[in-house]
Amino acid sequence: MSLRVKILLPLLALSGLLVVYLYGYWMPRSLENIERRHLVSVERHVDSVAEAIVPLLLARELDTIYENLNALMNRNSDWVGIQLTDSGGRRIYPLQAAAPAPRGSAPDDIHRIERQISYLGMPLGKLFVMVDFGPRLLAMRERQQELMGILLLVVVSYAAITGLVLDRSARRPINLLAHASKRLAEGDFSAGLPAPGGDEVGVLVNSFRSMRDAIRSYQEELRVANSYNRSLIEASLDPLVTIGPDGKITDVNSSTEGVTGCGRGELIGTDFSDYFTEPEKAREGYRRVFREGAVRDYALEIRQREGPVVPVLYNASVYRNETGDVIGVFAAARDITELRKSEGELERITQRNEMILNSAGEGIYGTDVEGNLLFINPSAAMMLGYGEEEVIGKNSHLLFHHSKADGTRYPFDECPLHKSLSHGEVSRGREEVFWTRGGKRFDVEHVSTPLVESGNIVGAVVVFRDITDRKRMEAELRMLNEELEERVKERTADLQKKSAELQESQRVLVDLVKDLNLKTTELEQANSRLKELDTLKSMFIASMSHELRTPLNSIIGFSSILLDEWTGTVTAEQKENLATILRSGRHLLALINDVIDVSKVEAGIVQRQVEEFDLYVVIEEAASTLAKEIKDKGLYLKVEAVHQQMSSDRRRLLQCVLNLISNAVKFTEQGGITVVARIVGPGGDGRTVEISVIDSGVGIKEEDLSKLFRAFSRLESPLKTRVPGTGLGLYLTKKLLEEVLEGEILCMSGQKEGSCFVMRVPVRIE
Amino acid sequence: MNRVLVVEDNKDNLQLLTYALRRGGYEVIAAETGENGVEAAIRERPFFILMDIDLPGIDGLEATRRIRNSETDGSIPIIAITSYAMRGDMERVIQAGCNGYFEKPIDPLTIVGRIHAVLGMT
CATH class of the missing domain: 3.30.450.20 (PAS domain)
Known part of the structure; x- marks a missing residue:
């Protein structure tokens, strides 16, 4: 319960009691008193009215009675009714029935006052007066309530002011002080304090302030001391631990964190013995410290979270509080991994040395x-x-x-x-x-x-x-060596002789090679000369084609127009001579053309001119070219050719066909020539054209067949003297067929049965 | 209509062709170089031209091209005469603007007929 409540509650209770008293007791009593006093005064009034009416009743002055009573009624508003009866009970006033009591008034508030009117013991009548106290009482109550309200207001105001004053001067400073204490407990020295007044609270604030300052400086000292201690602990490279009497770790340094692999926060509060391979031995260790005060070089092995076990030696002692009670153990471990290792190493080395010595x-x-x-x-x-x-x-x-x-x-x-x-x-x-x-x-x-x-x-x-034995053997070896050296010398001389001989042979060989190189050079020169000659040959052929033929053209041309009598008539004898010139010219031209073609084919400089054409047209052209000659010789010519679109060297094909037909004409005296051109092909694939030229001429001897296609070979023939020719025709035809047209030629012939030459060429060549 | 131009540097050939063409009823104009041939062609507007290809100076192909370039109206038929060494040069001859070509040797007995065949005359 706050101070404020404590102070205000009695005040409020007092106010409540006051209200209860005023309403419950004082006010009803006061009203009652007022009513009673009023009733007495009204009765006194009625008594005086009754006194005054006596003479009037005696005198029977009813009018006056009426007037007086009416005036009474009008004057006293709270008089709600007057009734006057005579001694016989007859009503004298009012003449009409009495008016009903006014509404709004409680029946309790209507007072009935009855008075016997008598004169000298003789009853004269009765007077009834009804008086309404209601309005009067109501007014009184209102006034009293007003009074009570004012009183209550005074009391409540007093309570509020008291509360406020208390709050300001005591509660708030106390609260601030409480807050500052709480902050102080949390280590905050900066919390604000209330302004100290001259009162008791002020005293309290001042003493709190000095207490706080004292604590602050004390704590500062403590902190310095602590950090010094902490630095001391942390400065140690060895893991340091403090342990409480319950065996729990209370503090560690960073080296301990390193060696256990656990953080400081993890370590503190856990069992010291948990971090060793032998927890029981660790427990025994710190128990001994508690028992005996200290241990030295107590061997344990720290179990790292990750990594190898670390062997350590512990030095530990208890530490005490001011009163000398043991409150914990201070334990310092020394990592002896390296020490162990070098001890083992030393032992091994010693053993090894021993072994070396012994063995x-x-x-x-x-x-x-x-x-x-x-x-x-x-x-x-x-x-x-x-x-x-x-x-x-x-x-x-x-x-x-x-x-x-x-x-x-x-x-x-x-x-x-x-x-x-x-x-x-x-x-x-x-x-x-x-x-x-x-x-x-x-x-x-x-x-x-x-x-x-x-x-x-x-x-x-x-x-x-x-080395006794070895020295002896060395002496023997030396002797052997000397012998060996002697022999080596002999052999060396021998070898030198052989070497000289070999060098001589080599020199001869080198000369031979030189000679050979010389010969090779000569050969190369010869070769290049040959090439030059070849070039010369090509040039010769080229000039042949033009220079030899141009005059021949004139010879042939002019002799033919002379023979045709364009320039005038010629005699029969002249005609014969001109015909000879013409024939010889033509023969020479054919010879030159053949020689040029052969040279070109042999030199590989014939260029293929592939074009699209109809086989039939070529055969027809060949036939028509020679038709006159055949007809002049009285022979027949039969041509059976198919239409076949070809892609080949048209001119060369024509040349070959012409050659064969013209050959056939030369060697045929009677009968005729048949030319057949058709499509054949390996497996009848229609990709090969076969052109056969068949004559009924003299034929060819079987033994001559192999000589047929050789250059400048002219067969023994019964017609030899009469047949002009270059000896190149078939050779050139074969060459053209094989090298330009990619075809072949063969001859089927028997003596006296005529000859049959067959050419086969592909329909298409590239 | 019957005037024709022969461009030929070889006098013998020219003579032969002249014989053959006169016999065929033509009047022959001769030129011995390509340049003269072009001039004559432009000046005379012959019925047709026989053009030797092997000429000193500009050759027959070049002469043909010049003639073709000079023409505005219909073209004069030009028939080339090639040597044996020029076999296979038909494309070049046709491209230069010739209408046909004959290979040497020229047979004077048949030349006119062959010319008519090329010109489409029966």
Whole structure:
């Protein structure tokens, strides 16, 4: 319950009580009193009226009675009725029935007053008066209520003002103070404080302020001390932990976080023993600290969240509060992983050294700076004929290096092994001898190495081996080598001789090659000359085509117009001569053309002119060209040709057909020539044209068939003398067919049966 | 109508052609170089022209082209005469503007008939 409520509640209760008292008690009583006093005064009035009426009744002055009573009624508004009866009960006033009581008034408020009117004991009549107290009482009540309202207002105002004053001067400062305390508890020193007045609250505020300042400076000191402590803890590279009596971790440093792999927040509040491979041993550890106050080098293994187990040694002690009670354990761990590792390493190295010493075939021993034996390995002891233990501490030089190979004494300071001790040099050699216990000597090869510690020579290690046998073998080997060298020299001389011979042969070969190169060059020159000649040939052919033919054209042309008598008549004899010129000219032209064609074909410079044409037309053209000649010779010509569209070299094909027909004409004296052109083809695919020229001429001997298509070969023929020809016709035809038209030609003939030449060419060539 | 032009540098050939053409009823105008041939063609407007291709100076093809370029109305038939070495040059000859071509040697007995065949005259 707030202070405000506490103060206001009694005030409000008092007000309530006051209201109850005023309404419940004081007001009704007061009204009652007023009513009673009023009634007494009204009765007194009625009494005086009754007194006054007596004489009037006695005198029977009814008019006056009437007037007076009416005047009474009019004067007193609260008098609601007057009734006057005579002694006989007869009504004297009012004359009419009495008017009903006015509405609005409670019946209780209507008072009836009855008075006996008598004179000297003699009843004269009765007077009734009805008076209404209602309006009067109502007015009174209103006035009283007004009064009470004012009173109540005063009381409530007082309560409110009291509350307000209290709130301002006490509650709010107290609340602010409470808020500041709360903030202080949370560590905030800056919360605002109420302005201190001169009252008790002011005193409270001032003492709070000084308390707060004190706490603040104390806390600052604490913080400095704490951070110093924390720095101390964190500065340690070793994991540090504090443990409460319950075994829970209360603080850690960052090194602990590192070694456990857990964060500080995770670690604090958890069991210390949880972080070790042996939790029970860890628990026993800190229990011992609590029991005995401290432990030293307590070995444990920290279990890392990830990674290997970390072996550690713990130093721990208890720490106490001001009163000296133990409140925890302070434990510092030392990571001994590296230590463990180097310990193991050392042990391994020692073992390994031991093993090396034991298993080495060489003798190994160590001495101090005086040459006294510190250790010796089994091999060395065996070679020298001593037990390992018995020689330790004895002087090595005196024991087995006392004499030189020739038996004379060997002073220690001359000994090369001694140099290692005196000068710190590594000494090695093969010239020393050692003596066995039994007095036998053996050659040794040795290496003596000084032992140096911190810059001082503290001894030497000597490794040696018995090389007696080896020295003997080396001597033998040397002898053998000398022999071998001699033989090598002989062989070398021999080889040199052979080499000289070989060089000679090589020189001859080189000459041969040079010669060959020369020949090759000559050949190349010859070759290029040949090429030149070839070019010359082509040029010759080109000029032949023009220069030889132009005059021939004139010879042929002019002789033909002369023969045709364009320039005048010629005699029969002249005609014959002109015909000879013409024939010879034509023959020469044909010869030249054939020679040119052959040369071109052979040189591979014939250019193919592919065009579209009808086979039939070509055959017809060939036939018509020679028709006159055939007719003149009295032969028949039969042509059976099909229409076939071809894509080939038309002119060359025409030339071939002409050649064959013209050949046939030459060798046929009677009968005729048949030309057949049709479509055949391998498997009848219609892609090959076959042109046959069949004559009924002299035919060809079987043995001559193979010579037919050779250049300049003219067969023995009964007609030879009479048949002009170049000897190139069939050769050229064959060449053209094969190289230009991509076809073939063959001949079927028998003597006296005529000949049949067959050409086959593809319908289409590229 | 009966005047024809022969452009030919070889006198013998020219003579032969002249014989043949006169016998066929034509009057022959001769030119021995391409340039003269072009001039004569433009000046005389012959019925047709026989044009040797191998000519000194501009050759027959060039002469033909010039004649064709000079023409405004219908064209004069030009028949080329080619040497044997020029076989297969038909395309070039036709492209230059010739209407036909004969290969040497020229047979004087048949030449006129062949000319008429080329010109479509029966």
